[in-house]
Amino acid sequence: MDVKAIDKALQEIIKNRLELLKLDYSNPKYDEFEEKLHGLEDAFQDNFGEEIERVLQDVHDEYCPDTDVLVPIAYIAKVYTVTGKNEFSVAPTEGVFVEMDDYPGKDTKLVILPNPVRIVLNIGNDQQEVVWTAK
Numbered sequence: 576m577d578v579k580a581i582d583k584a585l586q587e588i589i590k591n592r593l594e595l596l597k598l599d600y601s602n603p604k605y606d607e608f609e610e611k612l613h614g615l616e617d618a619f620q621d622n623f624g625e626e627i628e629r630v631l632q633d634v635h636d637e638y639c640p641d642t643d644v645l646v647p648i649a650y651i652a653k654v655y656t657v658t659g660k661n662e663f664s665v666a667p668t669e670g671v672f673v674e675m676d677d678y679p680g681k682d683t684k685l686v687i688l689p690n691p692v693r694i695v696l697n698i699g700n701d702q703q704e705v706v707w708t709a710k
Contacts, residue, residue: 578692578709581623585689588615588648589655589663596654616648623647627687634685634694634707639673650687650694663688667697 591612598605627647635644652669670684673696681699685706688695692709 576626576709577623581627581709582689582692584615584619584623585651585687585692586661586663588612588619588651589657589689591615592651592653593655593657616651620646620648630694630707631685635673638677638696638706639675639683639685642673645671647687650685652686652688655688661690663690665695665697667700667703670695670697 591608595605595608595612598608624647628644631644631647631650635642650671652665654666654669656664656666658664665686665688668684670686673683673685675683678698682697683699684697686695686697687693693705694707696704696706698704
């Protein structure tokens with residue numbers, strides 16, 4: 576697994592998602608940014624999809640076996656916070672819903688983050704747990 580390439584591709588997708596969020600639909604550059612973002616997502620899926628899907632399957636098998644694995648780009652959050660040190664975080668509301676018996680009554684979601692490449696389990700509105708980190 577080329578972790579550096581995956582990390583770079585994830586960061587590029589996130590950067591473009593954040594830029595797109597700043598634009599109004601009426602902005603003439605909106606369609607251009609959206610098309611670029613879809614191209615980046617397609618390339619990510621083509622280049623790393625199978626590898627990331629295997630990792631996601633392992634995470635699902637361990638933590639949420641009753642939930643189907645989706646395509647990897649579904650696990651990329653809509654909004655990230657990026658610090659000046661290029662550290663990425665997400666709100667606990669981000670991610671793909673998964674069913675987990677260990678946390679009854681709480682929404683549980685999986686999300687992919689870069690730098691380092693990792694999968695985080697969001698539990699309810701206040702708890703996050705890293706369940707996998709790329710090596």
